[in-house]
Amino acid sequence: xxxxxxxxxxxxxxxxxxxxxxxxxxxxxxxxxxxxxxxxxxxxxxxxxxxxxxxxxxxxxxxxxxxxxxxxxxxxxxxxxxxxxxxxxxxxxxxxxxxxxxxxxxxxxxxxxxxxxxxxxxxxxxxxxxxxxxxxxxxxxxxxxxxxxxxxxxxxxxxxxxxxxxxxxxxxxxxxxxxxxxxxxxxxxxxxxxxxxxxxxxxxxxxxxxxxxxxxxxxxxxxxxxxxxxxxxxxxxxxxxxxxxxxxxxxxxxxxxxxxxxxxxxxxxxxxxxxxxxxxxxxxxxxxxxxxxxxxxxxxxxxxxxxxxxxxxxxxxxxxxxxxxxxxxxx
Amino acid sequence: xxxxxxxxxxxxxxxxxxxxxxxxxxxxxxxxxxxxxxxxxxxxxxxxxxxxxxxxxxxxxxxxxxxxxxxxxxxxxxxxxxxxxxxxxxxxxxxxxxxxxxxxxxxxxxxxxxxxxxxxxxxxxxxxxxxxxxxxxxxxxxxxxxxxxxxxxxxxxxxxxxxxxxxxxxxxxxxxxxxxxxxxxxxxxxxxxxxxxxxxxxxxxxxxxxxxxxxxxxxxxxxxxxxxxxxxxxxxxxxxxxxxxxxxxxxxxxxxxxxxxxxxxxxxxxxxxxxxxxxxxxxxxxxxxxxxxxxxxxxxxxxxxxxxxxxxxxxxxxxxxxxxxxxxxxxxxxxxxxxxxxxxxxxxxxxxxxxxxxxxxxxxxxxxxxxxxxxxxxxxxxxxxxxxxxxxxxxxxxxxxxxxxxxxxxxxxxxxxxxxxxxxxxxxxxxxxxxxxxxxxxxxxxxxxxxxxxxxxxxxxxxxxxxxxxxxxxxxxxxxxxxxxxxxxxxxxxxxx
Numbered sequence: 001x002x003x004x005x006x007x008x009x010x011x012x013x014x015x016x017x018x019x020x021x022x023x024x025x026x027x028x029x030x031x032x033x034x035x036x037x038x039x040x041x042x043x044x045x046x047x048x049x050x051x052x053x054x055x056x057x058x059x060x061x062x063x064x065x066x067x068x069x070x071x072x073x074x075x076x077x078x079x080x081x082x083x084x085x086x087x088x089x090x091x092x093x094x095x096x097x098x099x100x101x102x103x104x105x106x107x108x109x110x111x112x113x114x115x116x117x118x119x120x121x122x123x124x125x126x127x128x129x130x131x132x133x134x135x136x137x138x139x140x141x142x143x144x145x146x147x148x149x150x151x152x153x154x155x156x157x158x159x160x161x162x163x164x165x166x167x168x169x170x171x172x173x174x175x176x177x178x179x180x181x182x183x184x185x186x187x188x189x190x191x192x193x194x195x196x197x198x199x200x201x202x203x204x205x206x207x208x209x210x211x212x213x214x215x216x217x218x219x220x221x222x223x224x225x226x227x228x229x230x231x232x233x234x235x236x237x238x239x240x241x242x243x244x245x246x247x248x249x250x251x252x253x254x255x256x257x258x259x260x261x262x263x264x265x266x267x268x269x270x271x272x273x274x275x276x277x278x279x280x281x282x283x284x285x286x287x288x289x290x291x292x293x294x295x296x297x298x299x300x301x302x303x304x305x306x307x308x309x310x311x312x313x314x315x316x317x318x319x320x321x322x323x324x325x326x327x328x329x330x331x
Numbered sequence: 332x333x334x335x336x337x338x339x340x341x342x343x344x345x346x347x348x349x350x351x352x353x354x355x356x357x358x359x360x361x362x363x364x365x366x367x368x369x370x371x372x373x374x375x376x377x378x379x380x381x382x383x384x385x386x387x388x389x390x391x392x393x394x395x396x397x398x399x400x401x402x403x404x405x406x407x408x409x410x411x412x413x414x415x416x417x418x419x420x421x422x423x424x425x426x427x428x429x430x431x432x433x434x435x436x437x438x439x440x441x442x443x444x445x446x447x448x449x450x451x452x453x454x455x456x457x458x459x460x461x462x463x464x465x466x467x468x469x470x471x472x473x474x475x476x477x478x479x480x481x482x483x484x485x486x487x488x489x490x491x492x493x494x495x496x497x498x499x500x501x502x503x504x505x506x507x508x509x510x511x512x513x514x515x516x517x518x519x520x521x522x523x524x525x526x527x528x529x530x531x532x533x534x535x536x537x538x539x540x541x542x543x544x545x546x547x548x549x550x551x552x553x554x555x556x557x558x559x560x561x562x563x564x565x566x567x568x569x570x571x572x573x574x575x576x577x578x579x580x581x582x583x584x585x586x587x588x589x590x591x592x593x594x595x596x597x598x599x600x601x602x603x604x605x606x607x608x609x610x611x612x613x614x615x616x617x618x619x620x621x622x623x624x625x626x627x628x629x630x631x632x633x634x635x636x637x638x639x640x641x642x643x644x645x646x647x648x649x650x651x652x653x654x655x656x657x658x659x660x661x662x663x664x665x666x667x668x669x670x671x672x673x674x675x676x677x678x679x680x681x682x683x684x685x686x687x688x689x690x691x692x693x694x695x696x697x698x699x700x701x702x703x704x705x706x707x708x709x710x711x712x713x714x715x716x717x718x719x720x721x722x723x724x725x726x727x728x729x730x731x732x733x734x735x736x737x738x739x740x741x742x743x744x745x746x747x748x749x750x751x752x753x754x755x756x757x758x759x760x761x762x763x764x765x766x767x768x769x770x771x772x773x774x775x776x777x778x779x780x781x782x783x784x785x786x787x788x789x790x791x792x793x794x795x796x797x798x799x800x801x802x803x804x805x806x807x808x809x810x811x812x813x814x815x816x817x818x819x820x821x822x823x824x825x826x827x828x
Contacts, residue, residue, distance in 0.1 A: 113429070150463075154459055154463065157451060159456045211436070213470065213474070284469070284470035284471075288466060328477050
């Protein structure tokens with residue numbers, strides 16, 4: 001009898017949750033979904049969904065807040081309750097996971113392996129990559145460009161101690177390099193371009209295509225996923241529609257992004273050519289997050305003896321309910 | 332619109348639909364074929380990615396020469412496959428190709444770490460880099476495989492989608508054609524059925540004689556034309572019927588008129604017959620009864636001449652003699668009249684008689700006249716006729732006798748012949764006598780009419796009248812063709828009964 005009652009109760013809950021998920025606004029408050037974004041191509045699908053009106057078509061009202069980087073969107077937006085959902089690369093999420101266990105990765109929405117750069121001052125005797133030894137190299141701490149710098153110097157046979165690594169806000173890096181406060185910095189556009197503009201011929205830019213495959217994650221709090229599952233589903237559906245549109249209209253995507261990001265369309269097209277705009281949750285994301293977590297702990301950036309179980313941080317059911325084949329995480 | 336036009340249009344539409352369907356299905360089949368090609372290519376890439384994923388794990392476990400060479404070989408072959416496949420129709424193809432390139436770079440870096448070991452790179456750096464690259468390599472290998480597998484899955488979906496498209500097109504076109512067929516057929520059937528019902532009703536009305544009925548079939552098709560023709564026919568029938576009725580009424584009136592006329596004629600005929608009979612009776616009685624007082628007058632005149640001749644002077648004797656001549660002439664006239672009336676009152680029965688025999692009898696009776704006149708009577712072949720034999724004999728006798736009597740200076744030559752007419756025999760009695768002025772051709776058949784003086788040609792003046800009466804009693808006719816001095820040709824007909 002008890003078992004039967006439990007089954008009925010569970011069925012009722014499932015039905016109620018299902019109804020809540022499929023009925024617009026049935027369970028969610030009629031308030032906008034606040035999204036925190038960095039002004040960069042990795043936000044392409046969100047920008048595209050908003051521009052094409054897919055959120056509105058799904059019955060979802062959104063508010064976008066722009067941040068200098070995904071890390072800032074996570075920390076200043078999500079952590080401070082100023083955003084419901086943010087978009088960020090894995091590294092800030094990994095660092096955040098040591099502080100907050102209530103993060104929920106809704107999906108990976110972007111991937112690339114050639115977006116980060118090292119820009120250096122030629123007048124500091126930096127001509128080739130190995131010349132970074134002993135130089136003061138800055139970056140945004142606990143971010144993708146930080147991890148890229150780590151891989152970059154390893155790839156050059158340099159240990160972390162072979163460099164003097166400094167941490168700054170993303171927007172402060174070009175100025176610091178121009179003023180000579182640092183010899184180089186690891187960052188992405190538009191800051192690399194700003195530094196080049198400031199230094200002119202004195203700038204040296206290094207890249208390492210394929211060295212670091214990074215992903216952009218859509219992250220929300222556990223509370224939001226639990227309280228507004230319908231809005232989460234609408235947001236994911238809108239992003240999937242944007243993905244489909246991008247797959248068929250790559251030139252239109254470049255045009256929209258150039259307009260929204262205030263960048264050159266040709267440059268955006270070049271970035272998009274080395275990028276993947278896809279809403280999914282792949283299994284290989286787990287070992288990569290774990291490896292970044294190990295790097296964080298081993299390098300002393302995070303004081304922790306164990307790394308989180310990132311499987312627990314993945315909100316699999318949201319995307320799986322809409323596009324089952326987009327979730328390859330084995331649970 | 333004409334039904335033929337509708338049917339032709341219907342056939343044209345069907346052919347067009349069929350042509351479009353064929354074109355669409357053909358195009359769809361081409362798409363299915365292309366989708367199958369894409370599916371095959373995607374499946375092959377997925378298989379290559381899977382094998383490369385296995386070799387990646389194999390290499391990361393031991394980093395030996397064998398797995399390295401195997402990995403490089405597989406990576407190269409997969410690269411060639413991707414280069415050959417290079418197909419934008421494959422969903423995620425660009426990602427797979429990018430992952431393949433990334434994988435190659437990472438593997439080269441990883442192998443390079445081993446090479447660089449002991450060549451200046453610190454061991455801890457090499458170990459860290461190796462681990463990071465291994466994770467990247469493994470992750471990218473998985474990504475490559477999943478991307479390839481997804482690509483293959485989309486290929487499957489493409490085939491399924493195109494197959495569904497073909498099915499949908501076939502169903503839509505087939506369904507559309509069927510709906511079109513049903514709609515057009517029902518419209519046509521309704522049109523024809525409705526029109527035929529109207530025509531059937533109209534024909535029924537015509538059959539009942541309601542010729543004012545009109546079949547109201549609208550349009551310009553064949554059925555409307557038939558209805559119009561039927562209406563026209565009914566109108567014509569109506570007019571003809573009206574004319575027939577009028578004609579019938581006219582005929583009925585005419586019949587009544589004729590009946591009245593026939594009745595009147597019959598009455599007149601009866602009256603005439605009675606009158607004729609009375610006249611004949613009167614003539615007979617008169618001529619018969621006149622004979623007695625005439626004989627008394629003649630007897631007393633004769634006694635007066637015999638007994639009192641001497642008592643009379645010359646004038647008296649002359650008077651008595653003239654009285655006797657008058658009485659004698661009157662007696663002859665009465666005999667002639669009596670003979671004329673007996674033609675009808677005392678006629679014999681009609682029976683087959685040989686005209687030649689009857690002619691011979693007549694000639695025998697005329698023998699003395701023939702001998703006296705030196706006449707030559709030539710007989711042609713004569714038929715047997717149904718007639719009153721004695722009267723026909725008398726007819727021949729009168730005509731031949733006249734031919735001999737009215738002769739000129741030359742010896743009489745008389746030809747008696749007969750010709751077959753349609754329904755009668757025509758007899759001819761032709762002579763070479765004095766002839767008759769055609770002016771008097773009719774007059775000679777009137778009783779007591781004479782063309783010559785009694786002294787020139789003696790006779791009672793009733794012979795030809797009797798001939799006419801005999802011929803008419805037999806239903807025939809008699810006429811004469813002659814010129815003065817040119818002989819006469821008397822012709823009479825006796826119906827061939």
